[in-house]
Amino acid sequence: MATPSFEEYCRDTFDPKKIFSKPEPLKGKRFLSCTQYILGPSCANYLAELGAEVIKIELPRRGEPMRHTTPFNEPKLYPLSRWLPEMGTGLGFFGANHNEYFLSVDFHKPEGQAIVRMLANKSDGMVENYRAGTFDRWGIGYRQLSQTNPRIIYQWLGGFGGWGPGRKRASYDILGQAQGGCFSVTGWPADKGGLPSKQTIWIMDYWGGMMGTFQMLACMYWRDNISGLGNFMEYSQVQGAQRHLSDCIALFGRHGLVPQRWGNWDTLLSVHGIVKCGKSSYPNSKNPQELEQGYILVSAYKDDDFAKLMKFIKKDDLAKKFATHEERVKAESQYEIYAALEDWAKDKTKEQARELLDKQGINNQPVWNSKEVSNTEHFHMRGELEWLDDPTFGDLQSQGPSFHLSESPPRHKWAFKPVGADNEYILGKLCGFSKTKMAEMEADAVI
Amino acid sequence: MAEASYKECSLLLECPKCSVLNYMDPFSFWNFKGKTKCAGCDAVFAIGYSNGQRVEGPSPAQGAPDKLPGYAQTKDYKTDFTATGKVSPPLYARAPDQKHGPTYKSIRGKLVAAGKLTATDLIGSRPRFIMEGKPYKPAT
């Protein structure tokens, strides 16, 4: 029998359609997600993708604030909860709450805290991002929970952490970006009148959550294979910012260098930048956004690729002038080279540019908007974008998990659920509460 | 309470001709030297900003404006000016005539619960029409 090609082998091994026939790596594990916004929720959510039972605990009726956040105030999924069907959950909530079970508990109340304690004693871990010390005060912090559950892995996440001069400061993603130093490297150069820019996405939040998840998984490894002990961790968004700007910090520390913003080009490689194409790809579109001209990444940083590119755009003189990487990576050189590239691209759409560059074997990537990405078969084939048949809300396009495993892959089962959708299931299964008791607690707004 | 005064303001620009309040948004005008146009009366002005401070004008000028204000309203908030050519265009996620409304079908034409519901539409926490796979019909 012929060996499948590597492409065939991968398509089969990572086939999204086969995922549900494969085991879940965190089967049998349980985590509580007492979280709001994105930083905490996403950390717990990456565990839910891996098959853990993640119980999201929110305040009764209206749930957590991120449900009330949506772009333009427009897209929402209904009902918000069975008590408030005329309200919806905003799409800000989308992406950090997949696969989870939704319990509503007012943990300001002692009865609510008792429920959390009962659940935590049966859980592998807790993820929370309330102000540092709040859960400790309520008797459901690490100090208390580890008494009755020494195996608990407790991950706290927040902006500035619970100790140090800034310990009382609020935790917001773009505050983390701003104060952490991220803005300083993105945007247009100061001498071109450019200002620092934030990243589109709540990256300190979502990526911060990933860092928290990794640490939790490592602590599980240590607990289950070596020590038998739980752990307490603290993740600070601003520290995340400094961690990933470590190269800038090293340059500052040794050479006093403060990094430059360099727009759409690259400070380390040339040619490796995004240039403007003069024509719009959809000049007749009714959506004004699509009238904008296109952009394309052109990447030719090796000597032979660069020479080929320059000759192709009929700039032999630049091929000679900047024959070495050392010459073409200089700031002044980049201005000259990219001006020539934009001149070449000024009468083309990004698709035309791509076709021409592809024929020359020059690496490139058009800048795609969210519609173009949604329509890219590559991502759907790989399950990185998917259409969910969500049991509550129906047909939803969603992001897929961020990595693939051949034997025990992550997967998305549902987008999220209304507030308190699983109250009866969770409280019945894990707390042994009767129907009557739950009705009383609901009347008292405990759940 | 006396009406707020904009005499001391830079970016909140009260038109000297028609008193409409133009919002010189920080994206466009933080550092700017050139011509703009009042969204209320179309009067063209030369104006200069440096670090958000108005350092020149507004003084009458001729010709096409270089940039339009980000938004404008009358000082009593009753009328605003957002038509094309008056102020910078807004953000568009869709075509302007595709108004947002309740949606019960995705762009693929399948059922989705993206519009308001009532208690009778639910079974437990779930919309009945999704569970039953039937197009949504609001209760009369």
Place this chain on the structure above:
Amino acid sequence: MAKNYPVLSWPAVPTPTPDDVYKGESDKAKEYALWLEDNLRQSKNFEKPEALSNIRVLDCTSMMIIGHWCSSLFAELGAEVIMVEPPGGDPLRKLSPFGRKEYMFKDTHTQEEVGARFLAEARSKQSITLDLTKAEGREILKNLAAHADVIIENAPPGQWDEWGIGYRQLSQINPRLVYCWVGQLGQWGPLKDKPGNLDPTAQAACGFVHGTGAPVAFGGTPTRSGWWMCDQVGGTGAAIGIMTALNYREEVSGRGQFVEATGAAGVIRILDYNWGWHGVDGSIRPRYGNWDLAINIYAVNPCKDGQIMVGGGHDRLWYRIWRTVGKDKPDVEQHIVEDPNLKEVTGRLPHYRQVETYTSLCEWMKDTTRSEAETKLQAEEVASGGVSFIDEVCEFPHYKYRGHLEVIDDVNYGKVLIGASAFIGQRTPGRVKWIGRPVAQDNEDVYRRLLGFTRENLDNLKAKGVI
């Protein structure tokens, strides 16, 4: 003779002491924070065990950060990480901003130069060289794989499989091996990576670039991230995948598996509502500069000496922000609070309302420095913070106190200021042992102890260019 580098004069301003930080607080008020300090302070890190100390990782990636970032996370939590580089070293070592050699870091003994981008992710790792383009090199890799828990590679799609050292082959030799491929768009599929694809390829393809920067209406353009952001997010995803596979191996299967992670998938995962929004009504997410499509007030805007972030979507915070403004500019506060269009929280979100809001806010901020604004807003319990640059970040009292930055006095590279491990924890915190190694410094150690090479083997292989 080892060269002495100038001693860093950092911090320029001394780090506060605990007495400074908790001054005036009652014992009860500071008790929890002090308990945290007692359990989390990095000064005690090296007294504590490491979560992953029995894991060995071979990082065979080059020219991208995605793999090095991933292996850094393992190194910080105690794994033994060996970078397997082509002879001459990972080409990434040679990159420096604008090619400036003076910004490189020199090994104190050999004077070998390395750029900051590579060095930042060389922490606690060893360096060996191996030429995989040669058959003999690939045989050595197979032998190394028998000793590894994790292998990470980013060769062009299918290259290792063609060479007989792909997952299909190595898993026969070592069924417990967790094998991870990392890249920009993928090792399979219609858009799989072409050789040489690097970040920001993934950024452009996943929608990130289109969505970053000032809106069209304000003359903005799509903007890439200034760092290799997709590599960092994708690399973190890879680490989660690998760690999952290790846990699954120990708990259930006794076997490794094939992991794949890309920069594009990593960021698509976190582009919050792009996909759901498009699926519901065909919307294309617009760029909004430093403002936010879903929350007002939640933005960065210019002020007298830079830019400042102010946040507060709730009603209570809205009025507090304007009250702060009103202390200096009562007319501006009055203007905003009297606008009936802004009474409802939902009414503040449309674009023109945001223009009104932020133009009015900037009316105040143009006369206020970051520091003044922060102080005044914090008095009203409003979150704010100035956009800070690296030099300021390095002197922030909070970061110095908490050890976000540390100076490693490194055997090879002298004193280097770095972003410390972000894995703060009670029992098994992350830590950085050394900054990095010059190329092939550990050939002798690694090849001898793992593969039993003799002096003759090593000399022979070196002469043939295999190592």
